[in-house]
Amino acid sequence: MTTGILVLAATPIGDPNDAAPRLAVELTKANVVAAEDTRRLKRLTSALGITPGGSIVSYHEHNEAARTPELVERLTAGERVVVVTDAGMPSVSDPGYRLVVAAVAAGIRVTCVPGPSAVLMALAVSGLPVDRFCFDGFLPRKAGERARQLAELADERRTMVFFEAPHRLDDTLAAMAQAFGAERPAAVCRELTKTYEEVRRGGLAELADWAAEGVRGEITIVVAGAPREVGTVDDALDGIRSRVATGERLKDVCADVASRTGLSKKALYDAAIAARG
Template identity: 80%
Template sequence: MSDGVLVLAATPIGDPRDAAPRLAEELRTADVVAAEDTRRLRRLCGDLGVEPGGKVISFHEHNEAERTPDVVERLRRGDRVLVVTDAGMPSVSDPGYRLVSAAVEAGIRVTGVPGPSAVLMALAVSGLPVDRFCFEGFLPRKNGERASTLAALAREPRTMVFFEAPHRLDRALAAMAEAFGPDRPAAVCRELTKTYEEVRRGPVAELAAWAAEGVRGEITVVVAGATGPVTDVASELDGIRARVAAGERLKDVCAEVAAETGLSRKALYDAVLAARVAERP
């Protein structure tokens, strides 16, 4: 195994005082600091009163694939490489996964500096069950793909955590109301650990109406899991597609199934179209 070490370090999600004491030490002693945004890194170093002791390189989603071989070569030579992203833990909906995979394959030691997590904090303050949960990251941007993704999660019994951009929050919550039902409990956690921190709790349809007025800041959404039997979009897809293949019109079938199950006609229609696109070679 190489003497090099890859260190993934969690950074504050808002308040710089939340930084782990080890973070400053790693910034000071690493041979290479790979930062998602070098400007934010400088700001963080200023808050922590530390100067990076090694070379600082940019390492973000647009150059991670290109830069990974060079970073792995540095690790092979024995360098200690520190990876930091803008907030939270690298590789969790942030750059880092490709590098970790390559380092593991090369037999290089990978470790981390634990610290702030928007996922865990949102879970803790949501008021929803936390004994079992799953992290789903960002939902697809396209309506059909988002509907299909949520349809597949309608029967998920665990509490679900999502990240979402503020300008898409209302559409994401509305899609959840269609896929999960309007009364599914949820919480929108905004600007966690920052001055204007806010946690809005309620039925997902109610939260969608609130978000339609406009929301700013970093967003984490927590949604309760399904309880008991659920009739969801995913469970109806095979039947709908079979009827369409037999000659019925898709719109008519979706309207009939929606009337029978209480599911959204649009959600059913979008999910069928998304399934067709996914099957194309």
């Protein structure tokens, strides 16, 4: 029996003209379209001038667990299932991941229609380093949990990307300033590709003060990674000795210090051995 195919289809994050040509093709030939919001799907297909060829079902965070087995059953029966969310790529901070896992477990082919991405666009326009980055999605809503997660990221040297709701933006930026430092460079990207698109750049504390006045729209935050520590091999020796005295392996400590400072791992190790003598 021929199995179906699961298609994760990226949708525009604002301007419908950004839709990939293949999106319209997939929507018209799908046996079933699973949409996060069927009303938004209707507006999108109207803008694209198309009519979905198959049935349309809702697929969102509140019914994802219950609807996934039904969709897997249709996939194993040979149908083509297209998943769309309100904006961007399904499964990236949106419904879809659960279905992907189930489809892979069932041996069903999974592919996607590439398209607009708020993460990549925000990185590109932020003015911050883009050679290495990480995406952390939405931070916890509770202040204590958010502070703990940010503390874990305080030494992250890659550029970091987050999503946030507009009414929590000022609190989140203030928490980031507390965890990362008031002057850590960042960019708040608002309403990307839409009429009132705005990119606000500055230190975290400055951005938190700006956001306190009230901000609307879809928000993506980009934060610079932690800067390398500056110092010499001699400056690092006391810290290395202290960590080794607590039971850490010298090689591991030297590797960690080298990664954080840019100093030579061999030079640190040799200096620590010489200091023992």
